[in-house]
Amino acid sequence: MTTTPTPQGFGEQDAHRALVAACEHAGLDSRGAVPMRLGENALYRLASAPVVVRIARSVNLLSDVRKEVAVARWLEAAAFPSVRLFSDCPQATIHDGRVVTFWRHLDSGGPAPSFADLAVMLRRLHDVPKPVDLVLPLFDPLARVEDRLDCASTVADEDLEFLRQRVKDLYAEYNSLDFPLPAGHIHGDGHKNNLLRRSDGQVILLDFEAFAWGPREWDLCTGWGIPFRGFRWVSREEYARAVDAYGFDVTEWPGFHTIRRIRETTMTSWLMQNVDHSPEIRAEFDRRVASLRHDVLPRVWRPF
Template identity: 35%
Template sequence: MTQAAPAPGGFDESEMQQILEQGCMAVGLDCSDAFLLRGHTNAVILLGSEQTVVKIARRGSRIDDVRRTVVFVRWLMNLGFPTVPLHPVDQPVVVGQHALTFWRYLPQPDQPVAAVQLAKPLYALHTLTALPVTLVEHDNLSAIRRSFAAITCLSQEDLSYMNECAEQLESDLRNVEFELSRGVIQGDPQHRNALHAIGGGAVLCDWDTVATGQPEWDLVTVEIHCRRFGHGERHYKAFADAYGWDVTRWSGYQTLAAIRELRMITTNARKVRHAPSTLQEVKRRVHGLRTRDKSMRWHIL
């Protein structure tokens, strides 16, 4: 396999290759020209001749969670919702304890999806009803604490500081009054979790974090990505205008933004052992957290 990054998802290259070959054989797809597209979380692999993308769920992922995601995305497809479509095979395919899913490949231009293109799909997602499955409850603070238990790359001083932040933010969250109606949320909406659709527009992808919760979490995530990754205020304002609600004008914004940024830092810190080259950026973000630098430019990991 041609690789664009270190072996991802907790797998070494030979193990990942074996899982890929067995999974593709089960559905009759050729993986002889496989190319690793992304690997920071799951292994996301392009089968060039098949024009199909294979996602091998990160080591330790629950197979039932992947099955639920497949049922949910098939339901979205039947609704005509703007999602990357599943490849028409019976899935997920389970190899050992690892789940594989197969998706239609959508060739992409150089420029990523603009934030404004996320607005209509997210609004449509947030207002869905009569779901085919019971989704998990969105809980950033629990995710942060799970990451704390797995982080090995940071000092005890840094970990203690971040734990104190989490404790204070949990207290602050109890006083937040949400304005929007609960519903389905994507969990991590951003420029790289959407793709340009064939014929125009954008489709959402990467449904691993889909959950039930407050839409404000999705909206603050978009704002953070615009601010932290150099897209700029105008980029975010265009999104807010198109969605019809600006999370930065809401009283709970500061608390939710702080929680979401802490989760982004701790999640990447947890993954450093599988991607050692990201350590410097993780430490930069921790320093920015400790100096309360809300405008520090982050680098994509």
């Protein structure tokens, strides 16, 4: 195990080295592990055990990963329907400059979770009492964006300057917002892809990396408000069902469009980290930056 600084790159070979080292340390067999996703984190499903190995791209994310582990343990103790840690392994260990956690693999089945399922899940999550000894960070709506910009060595200077100014402007807008809902713990990245329907039909909540103390409006905006107003990924009927399930129409709130532009900026900077992985990703990044310069809706973005 090493605590040396993380290299800037995070490709398949980088993730696989951390996977092999972490599994060896935990007494697991990494041979035949199947890559599931490479994005902000790398996910592998082990062939030797019902385990998903999650590898954070940088040792600088250690505090976030430790928070994620603490949140997972809280939700398990509260019997909340969420993904569980694989209890027989050490958690948040550092290997090859990456932070590694181990999770129980869940088989999925049945129809994909809906936006109404997400609204029900977030309503229930917001109502779960938070333990007094669980300290959550204050929510930062543009967390990691500036670090991503600083590490972007193959992005045009004019794009980086545009995004840096946009971050400054959006922070100023965000800090002037009035939030009608009471603040509390939020998922922070509550979108439909962070739900899984198990083979028994139960819907499970995933990914606690962005958990924080902040405005509940953020979860509603990212969950179904922005997919509806910003991208037209949600029909009016689906949106109405989500609003009814949660009990608040966030797109009628004057601050919605500030949150929408913040979320679009974080989505763009997230993709920017992978522009060297393929021409398709670079083309999509260029498309997103161009559309941010011209605030015309709906956005026509390709998901990655």
